[in-house]
Amino acid sequence: MKTIITVYVLLSVSIINADILINEFLAGSDTCCGADIFDGSSEDFVELYNYGTEPININGWGFSDTDGVITTVAPDTSIAPGDFLVLWYTGDNNGFPEVNEKLSKDGETIFIVDADGNPLISYDFGPQTDDISYGRNPDGSDTWEYFSIPSPGQSNVIENSPPGPFYxxxxxxxxxxxxxxxxxxxxxxxxxxxxxxxxxxxxxxxxxxxxxxxxxxxxxxxxxxxxxxxxxxxxxxxxxxxxxxxxxxxxxxxxxxxxxxxxxxxxxxxxxxxxxxxxxxxxxxxxxxxxxxxxxLSNADTSGVETPTIIINEFLSISDNCCGSDIFDGSTEDFVELYNYGTEPVSINGWGFSDTDGTITTVAPDTSIAPGDFLVLWYTGDNNGFPEINEKLSGDGETIYIANEIGIEIISYDFGPQIDDVSYGRSPDGSDFWTHMPPTPGQSNIINTPPNDFSLTFPLVSDTLTADLVSQGDSLLFIDNIHFYWEESNDPDQVNIQYSFRLYIQCCDGIDMWSTSDMLDNNNNYIAHSYLFNILSGMVDGPIFSVPHEIHWSVKATDGIDESAEVSDSFYIIFNDYLDIVNETIPESFTVFSAFPNPFNPFTTISYMIPNDGFVDVTIFDMMGREIKNLVSSKQSNGYKSIRWDATNNQNQAVTAGVYLYKIKYENFVNTRKMILLK
CATH class of the missing domain: 2.60.40 (Immunoglobulin-like)
Structure with a gap:
């Protein structure tokens, strides 16, 4: 099951606790770079830069890409002020500074966390060009530009100059x-x-x-x-x-x-x-x-100038599981289907076929297409002879180009990004209406029917659920695992169905403040979800315990081409107060819990337990040891205590994002912990 989580709150994409940033990267290494390191092979890279005034040790930092799964961890490594560190994204597990990921030149995410797993950098980039890097100019600035000469480990001082004039x-x-x-x-x-x-x-x-x-x-x-x-x-x-x-x-x-x-x-x-x-x-x-x-051309004979009755009727440019496996020994290939919409046979003898660059790579032999008939061209990228075409179609979009026997353009069809194993064609055959459909090379195009509508069954707006807080070690955890159910959706075309599940929290006239999405495997109409307390406690500006909180959810079915109508509902959940559950049991020792949430913006809750009555002091410090705010300084009775910090100082002014310490003194005991404020 694939899970995508989106949070619609005013957060930064990176945590500002280290003066390290991405200064340059290359995601399309054709002939550059690293050949002197990797035995003649060229590799993608990411260049880190320390723009601060102190060395930065990245021991334990983790590196990943879009999926966020850490595959490489840095050893004891320091980056001096104004210095660079080049990470080679080889996709091999050969040890640091090689990273066991490959960068996609179609665009993805460069993801870096600190030794505690806290996000440091999450940088999204779009499609890139072979051997052209993208970086900051000058180093460390907010201005990005492309560099025709990548400079891993060196300053980005190269500015491209345009070609000179000519006449x-x-x-x-x-x-x-x-x-x-x-x-x-x-x-x-x-x-x-x-x-x-x-x-x-x-x-x-x-x-x-x-x-x-x-x-x-x-x-x-x-x-x-x-x-x-x-x-x-x-x-x-x-x-x-x-x-x-x-x-x-x-x-x-x-x-x-x-x-x-x-x-x-x-x-x-x-x-x-x-x-x-x-x-x-x-x-x-x-x-x-x-x-x-x-x-x-006054003496030219134009009487024979005609446009043939041949058109592109259907094509597939991403052949993952379809089509042509019965022809190509189990392999699947892209295709273009030609259609003769006229009343006479059309000979395509000598016609040339190409893609975006217009360079003819395959020429048709003596071949005729009958009226109302189809001809399938297989874009295999191999020179095996017609009807195989020595080109591959790009799923990102390009041009299908066909010229007649004397080089005159017959068809130049531009298409955009496509879907795996879903063709794009005319419906009905030969019409001007195009749509995505199940592939039918050499046959009439089939109109896809979307999945049938269905209903949600549990939980619904009439349901109110409760969740209990339990103690586990030195942490407080809610048991709020919720099971969601809905009816099955049937597909009229007998295609396997997937469900798109979304759970979200709203406020302010229906604005999503948090959401998470899951794509469920074929015909699975059930999912469980937990940790709503963790999410809500970082968002709710008010009571969290013993009051109902509204949660929204929705589901829609898809057959890979069309979707059913999205159905949605909501329910309420109540979190029982911890003190009600434990009946104010006196703790046996002084205990300090982790701040929650952490990282946070703009509120976090600091919790602790004291076994006996005594003097308690709770103070926030920055990483330089300077006092930011005193939250508690008084004698307290024994039991569980919690206090909320709103990211302000002793003058009630908002503090900047960064790492902060909270120190709790109880009698002769002291406990200090770290928390991270995001902006």
Missing amino acids: FLSPEDNDTLVIDLDNQNDSIIFSWEESVDPDGDNIQYTFNLYGLDMTASFSNFYNHTLDNTELSFSNDYLSNLVFNFYSEPYNWYFFETGAVFPVYWSVFSSDGIATFGEIDFDDIGYENNHFVLYID
Whole structure:
């Protein structure tokens, strides 16, 4: 069972008790870094930085990622003021400073706790780029930027400079290029100056062609990324590109008014981080570094320009358990399903297939798709021959690109992030409506039916539960294990169902102040939960014992594609006072309990027991030994005592976040404990 806990209170994500922070990290180590340490292999890293004035010992600190499960613990290690420590996230258990985790370049969490298990750092990051680190500039500041040259263990002083300016060489502004239709193999060359990168980074150029429709709107109909400053088009290829764009219905105006077509071109340079010359659509044709040319196609025969009746009907880009295992010896593969919605067979002989970069990797042999029929392309990433395509589809989203036998774009379909083993397709076949569905490669698309609605059974709004406080060692624990039940939900498509359970506490006109979520395995309609007293005692600004507290819960069913309606209810729970339970039994010795909650914000309760009447002093100190607040200084009767601290000093001013000590003196006995204030 997977558990996710979310707390909606005004807390910081890290505890401020050590001047250590993440200064730089790399989550996509392709060719960098650590090859000199790891026998030529490159590894991800996290660089810690001590921005304080004293050495920091991280002995016992634990390291993890998103799931928060500690896999590596630091030995006796000190970081000097202004110094760095590089943690290598190798995913191997080879010993510190290697960490037995791998960082995901798709984004996750870097999680660090102190020797007592208290959270120190929980840093969430998004998708990253291979061999480009993300860090603070300057060291220790709040300003983050990308570094094309990672610097593990060194100061982040590298600032990326964008590529230098350049100018077009040929064709010049307002040139008229005449394509000789009798010699289609002649070429037209586009050229420009070199863009020089001040940092010495490699430069790539992105070349674009745009057309102009009768509404004066620009559309990009060709783009290509290259390393050099020249691009050549054969007359045949360029004329077909232009025909394909201007034969669209909304552009037919240009064929009727004459065969002279406006074509705009642009180039921008990139060092992988910054660009020069990249502009918005609104600026095309109005910038000095973007030129207009006219291609005279007055003698061209456009009668054969047609759009084939082939479309993408369905695709799957994350094949975990589906599909194609019967074809690929038990392995599952991504697929794209083509559909002929026309009335005539369509030959795709010579068609080329690619992904986002548009580089054709697989060409179709003599293949025909009958009217109303399907063709499944398996995106295996292997060069095993058609209908396998030598590309893999990305679950994070990319482009499915198909060109005809002369290189003219037929389909360029962009899609976003997808779901494991759930396809995305048209419903019904060939329509304009897309939806997620159970995969059906080579068959008509099935419309998914969501799970049936259901009801909660216990506890409900009419129920009031009680919980008792018991003594266990030197701690006070509530027995508040609550069992939640609901009816089963059935799926009309006979798909396994999972339940999403949520438990939450509200205040202030329905605002969630705390919640926890669980995803239950197939058809499990029961869960138990405890520790509500621990949660409430840190939140309730008022009596905690002997009064009802309202708790909310909800459940919804999912088949992995659709969800049922979420059903919710609430109930009340009452915590019996400890003194009522123990009947004020006189303790046998002086006992000090842990502050609860700890960490806390803004209240915590300090509890203790004294065996006989006597003088008691309870005082809060900071880590420098300075008195912050005196809570008790008087003679008290024997028994259980507790006092609440609201994170203020003797002047009733709020104190800063950090580690504090509470010292309790009773007669000749002294006991000191630590607690942590969050903000």
